[in-house]
Amino acid sequence: MNSQVDVERAQDLERRLRAYEELEKRADWPGALSAGDFVALILLTLVMVAGAYFLGGQP
């Protein structure tokens, strides 16, 4: 970690890590999946699995 490039690389990584730490401190993370997304996902999965099974999966 002596060369100028290595120092600058470490600074760049530090800048990126700090950016995410700033985001982490906020109450809401922009574009994060919400509880609504998870509920929609579970419902969609159940409807797809049950629907496909009852429409075509039974022998």
Added chain:
Amino acid sequence: MNPSREQEFRLGAERGDTPLLPSERVWGFWGYAYANSALAVATWVFLIGGATALFVGPLQGIAAIVIGNIIGVILAASSTCLPCGKYGVEQFTFLRSMFGINGSRLVYFLSVVVLTMGWLAVLGLMCGRALDNLETLVQQTQPDGDGWIVTAGALLAIVLAALVAMRGPDMIRRLSAVIAPSLILIMLALMYFISQRYSFGELLAMPPLQPPFENPHVNFMIAVEINIAAGFSWWPYIGNLSRLCSNQRTAFWPNLVGIFGAASLGESVSLFAATTLGSSDPTAWMRLAGGMGFGVIALSFLALANLTGMVNILYTAVIGLRQLAGERLRSMGWGVLIGLFCIIPVVIVVFLPGIYDGFFIFLVWTSALNSALAGIGIADYFFLRKQRLNLRHLYAEQSGSPVRFCKGFNPIALVALVAGFAIYVVVFNPQTLAHTDFFTFATASLPSCLLAGLVHYGLTRLLAARLGWGGYPKGNERNIEAAGLRVQD
């Protein structure tokens, strides 16, 4: 910092050296949905649809495709796209948080290197079969099975794929741009030819090609398992695509358009083609479906599409291997590394050509691994880390990082992986199709995913804090610890 250096670091972030910032990510919802669909609609959908037709007829087959893919895709995407899409972190760097630095290298080797070698052999053999069927069409002879044309064609495809991969990403991008639309055209043409011969009702009532069991429910569950395996087979790849998306939501939902929706449609068309044309081999459909003209064009495109797929996965796997491997591999020439990578696929083509007809066996074996990996990922990210990663731990020197675990490996995650793999094989043996009664209502992937997750969660709660492994948050201090603030103090 001068602009050229800034550009260099940004390129490094794109390649996975550091986390990508939200402002640097290139894909919105539809951009990722398109890329995702183009990835999904490749020659593997033909193989998966064809394999499904062996076990069930079209009506049950479509149900198996929908059920299997939705389960596999959602579990694979939850364990990779959500963390990688949130933090912009490279997938196998993220895996350090649960497997350790060396453990993530091991997972890369098992899930990407082995999988890619198998796929190279399968797609190479498909190229060989396409050439053999072309010869059959032109010469009006019978196909040669696994004769010399198939072997020579497969070996030629592997050599060509290696040569193109050595040329770099520009050529790959140019080839890839034309393949997905061409395959969609071939599928539409197949559907047209099939609809000319059969009504929709007749199609749905067709029987399976070679059901191995008398009980149709068991055959149906095997078809579901094959399609869960197809969904899970994206696990090694989609994390690194999703980190290019603008946010977590954009990194997740388009998977349902592409690797679920587009792949399911393609597999359904393939299922119809296999059932009506009496073969699970896609190269035979192209010969039988629409006469000489269609056959020659479709088989040529199929061979080219396989070649493109092979180049894509070969290039991606070797890039990743170089990133994760030590100095010795990194100092090796790019061409030499690609050449060495192709040795095992060549051996498989020559000595185990049966991998092509028993393709689903290979696919389902990979699910024994991928389902356990997904279970561990979900347990670790959602339940142990409460969706918060400490990026400083992931990028720290191994000697000073809690994700060093034990000599760079997390024994807990490895035990969980073995447990998940073992329960899979006990419940359903992909090689012999032997199964327990439990399999007939629970599948094998779901118990494997659940058990691996439970073992990882339980042992981590029990041991990791005492041993100082992993930097897991404890109770209500999780936010401070996970945000990385304590590490900086």
